[in-house]
Amino acid sequence: MERIYNQKSFLNFKPFVATLVLAIFFFTGTHAIFGKNGVDKDSDNRELAIKGSISSLEGEPIPYANILVVGTVKGAHTDIDGNFQIYDLSDGKYTLKISALGFKSILEDIDVVKGKIMTLQLSFSEIGVEMPQVTVVSEKDRIFSKVPGAVTFIDKKEIENISPISGNEVLRRSPGIHVVDEEGVGMRVNIGIRGLDPDRSRSVLVLEDGVPVALAPYGEPEMYYTPAIDRMAGIEILKGSGQILYGPQTIGGVVNYLTPNPPSEQEGSIRIQGGQGGFFSGLVNYGDTYGNTGIQVNLMKKQAQNIGPTEFDITDFNTKFLFNMNEKSELGVKLGVYNEVSNSTYIGINQVMYDRGGEDFVRMAPDDQLDVKRYSLSFSHKYRFSENVKLRTIAYGYTTTRNWNRQDFTSNEANNAPANWTGVTWGSTDVPGGAIFMRNSTGNRDRQFEVAGFEPRLEVKHDLFGRKNDLVVGTRLLYERAFEQRVNGTKAGVKSGNLVEDEIRTGQAISAYAENKLQLTEKILLSGGVRMENFNYERDINRRNFAGIGIVDTVLVAGNSVTEIIPGLGFNYRPNVKVSIFGGVHKGYAPPRTKDAITSTGDALDLDAEESWNYELGFRSDLKRWLFLEMTGFRMDFSNQIIPVAESAGGIGFGVVNAGATLHQGFESALVFDIGQVLGFNSVNLRYDVNATYVQSTFSEDRFMGDMNINGNRTPYAPEWFINTALTFESNMGLGARVTANYVGNQFTDEVNSIAPSVDGRTGEIPSYFLMDANVFYNVDKWNSRFNLSVKNIFNERYIANRRPQGIRVGIPRFITMGYEFRF
Incomplete structure (x- = not known):
């Protein structure tokens, strides 16, 4: 009976795997459509206003740096090679604010002239002193180029847009996360990852700035205390083999609450x-x-x-x-x-x-x-x-x-x-x-x-x-x-x-x-x-x-x-x-x-x-x-x-x-x-x-x-x-x-x-x-x-x-x- 069931389960799972593999091959083929440099071939050059690259003073590209056009909703982030593009800016003078974790922010004044694409090459200097905390995803890899598994990063802006009364509302923004309400305000979070029982988040390793928060991480991993979402700067959620470094729980995943670090200025x-x-x-x-x-x-x-x-x-x-x-x-x-x-x-x-x-x-x-x-x-x-x-x-x-x-x-x-x-x-x-x-x-x-x-x-x-x-x-x-x-x-x-x-x-x-x-x-x-x-x-x-x-x-x-x-x-x-x-x-x-x-x-x-x-x-x-x-x-x-x-x-x-x-x-x-x-x-x-x-x-x-x-x-x-x-x-x-x-x-x-x-x-x-x-x-x-x-x-x-x-x-x-x- 057991062998029959397992074969049946595999057969049920096989079509999904096949579909996923076909989807991967389909999307990997998109580079033929998008071009080798990752720029859409059918993009209208008149719509591309600014392009450029961001690197450290040593010349290393900075992935996932944020580029904001101050006073507008326009912006972009750099890719794995530190490149970015901003589209659809009308003529005028603008200020770009470029920021990335671990680096000092840059302000750059620019002029946008119709039909002319501005090219920028900017270099970051690292913040002299960083908080030496433990994160489950490298702060300088928020595009997850080196993570061998599913991962979600929910940043401060996303938390603000939710205006949560409970951290449960924020956690639900991640795929694979099922959160069960108990009293409605998230004082005791119940997280289930990928179908695991959510009761007291027993199958999840919950951290705050890399430190466990359960009553007793090994002997009694219940979450009777939950970090308040009100004071968080972000949340990392890591699943798959990427969590092998962390413990003791490595079944469901790792949820790491991140609090703000001391700023370089007031x-x-x-x-x-x-x-x-x-x-x-x-x-x-x-x-x-x-x-x-x-x-x-x-x-x-x-x-x-x-x-x-x-x-x-x-x-x-x-x-x-x-x-x-x-x-x-x-x-x-x-x-x-x-x-x-x-x-x-x-x-x-x-x-x-x-x-x-x-x-x-x-x-x-x-x-x-x-x-x-x-x-x-x-x-x-x-x-x-x-x-x-x-x-x-x-x-x-x-x-x-x-x-x-x-x-x-x-x-x-x-x-x-x-x-x-x-x-x-x-x-x-x-x-x-x-x-x-x-x-x-x-x-x-x-x-x-x-x-x-x-x-x-x-x-x-x-x-x-x-x-x-x-x-x-x-x-x-x-x-x-x-x-x-x-x-x-x-x-x-x-x-x-x-x-x-x-x-x-x-x-x-x-x-x-x-x-x-x-x-x-x-x-x-x-x-x-x-x-x-x-x-x-x-x-x-x-x-x-x-x-x-x-x-x-x-x-x-x-x-x-x-x-x-x-x-x-x-x-x-x-x-x-x-x-x-x-x-x-x-x-x-x-x-x-x-x-x-x-x-x-x-x-x-x-x-x-x-x-x-x-x-x-x-x-x-x-x-x-x-x-x-x-x-x-x-x-x-x-x-x-x-x-x-x-x-x-x-x-x-x-x-x-x-x-x-x-x-x-x-x-x-x-x-x-x-x-x-x-x-x-x-x-x-x-x-x-x-x-x-x-x-x-x-x-x-x-x-x-x-x-x-x-x-x-x-x-x-x-x-x-x-x-x-x-x-x-x-x-x-x-x-x-x-x-x-x-x-x-x-x-x-x-x-x-x-x-x-x-x-x-x-x-x-x-x-x-x-x-x-x-x-x-x-x-x-x-x-x-x-x-x-x-x-x-x-x-x-x-x-x-x-x-x-x-x-x-x-x-x-x-x-x-x-x-x-x-x-x-």
Whole structure:
């Protein structure tokens, strides 16, 4: 049966691979149409106003430098060879602003005369001092010419055009990313990449400036703290074999939030945004360089009294220092303080309440409260032994306190009230199991986490085999410790009571990696890497409730270790400056959670790391100056996917679901169509973009649940289709607007693919939904100001966003905000 299914899966996947290969050959042939120099042969020379090249003082071309015609919407970016072209400028005097990461900006005055093409050759000087942070994509390779895999970079301008209240809105702008809303404002992000379960982003490595942000990256990789999108300068999303250097998670991908670095000159901003339900977001940002020291500091305050069922108050302070130690080295220091108080809860409405309406956002447990406190400190250092040899070192430590006070509740088929019932009932007692009884007791789930890491990385440019090579060799040391207590309160809302669980979990990890990129020819780049992971973990249980005995103090200590070798290979082929073909294969890896690998009775299970083989093949291309296209086919083949049954995933809170073999395969694509350039608009930009993902995520071997064989069933929370698209308008007058649409296909919430919803609302199909947002903004340069009006869910669509953790979460209805930013 297994062999038949795998053959069938291959046959289903084969037409897609064939289509993708044909598409690649079709588009690689476009150089015959476009010409060898990448310039459209049928372009009217009278429309081409400016062309040129950008290089460093040493003569090296600078790819993806931004060229802006000041006071207009016209602009361009350089290609891999540092060349650029600007079309459709009327006669007159203009100023060009040329900028690129790591280089000082250039201002160049020009004259445009009808019929005459201006040719420029400009040189950049590098910024003397750069923040020595770790990025997953080279800052000077934003066209991804050396990335052997699918990658997305979302920059600050794109984030501004979205005017997000939640980082989820920004992440959806990347192909392959499915984000599930929980409370509507993205305080706890749930990211699923290419059909993987999005619950708490367990299968994704989430970083901020290259530093992990999960509670415990190896033993408990849940995202109970999520970096606030309000203060970000960009987001990198890396998939495929390009993520082999990072860890511990290398199954879904890497999401790296980027914060602003200290500027070379004084700059700052004050941004406020307010809306319904008492929503307020304010951010003060300031940066400057004083002698050899740069500083960047920001303070964010974000709160609301009623967004859906949620109330929250967040204070987030971050600062960066950059020290120019000497001509060979720089030191960066980053400090962060985060404090959140919210009435986040696990309980959701049941199906009875959803069907009758009117109770979508009722606060069923108004005393529930989640307190999250996070303190972080990191040091980053870069030392240049020579022009070709650099050592980057990062050291970091952070603590996260996650104390969650949640009122107990119960339901049963007979609708019998419990002995400690508060008298509050939700749902209906007329439907078997349709009543939710609130209990006069509380479970305080208090957890504190400590994480410390150290990672030196050596970067070497060398000429092995007479070819250009880039070698990266490094090691990563990480220590993590978790303290967990459960305190049962005898009344709703109290934070004190009886200590029923107390334990400490520790882990030590060491990782060593090496990756070499070989420039085989001018057009072919080969990449090969390997990473070794070793994780030693221990669970020390000091107090727990034993069946038939009760709550007792104990000494249960058990430990285990897991070691894995993770290889990866990739390539990037550029037949011309317009087209890049990439592909790769790598082994996916995720260590077992400590609480899953060691039971609550101190038994160490022989639980292996989660493993998969991941493949991808794709291309990206600037087919015309007005058209960008990217398409990637992927396949993730799990020999055994481990699904934790945590309460956040709607489970009973301990143990794992051994999902067996699963298969995730499909394609993701992105298209950007510059309508303004096609129509020859001189004073406005009109751009349409779409990213679409199709994925089949299925159980791929025989496995029985009761009498049902779930072989071929879809995995939970894996829609087959999800699409995000936008139409953006910008004018020379500073006025702009964007309309965004988001479609998510239907999802199943359990392994048996139940369609009919359960009475408690936790299982059953989640129907597909389609949402539209709009944002209008106005830049007033003479006032250094920006105004915006944003409407989320324009048509007030009512939809189920989630059936987790314990009941239905209805999506946020129409939500209107207004914002203002002043820059200085």
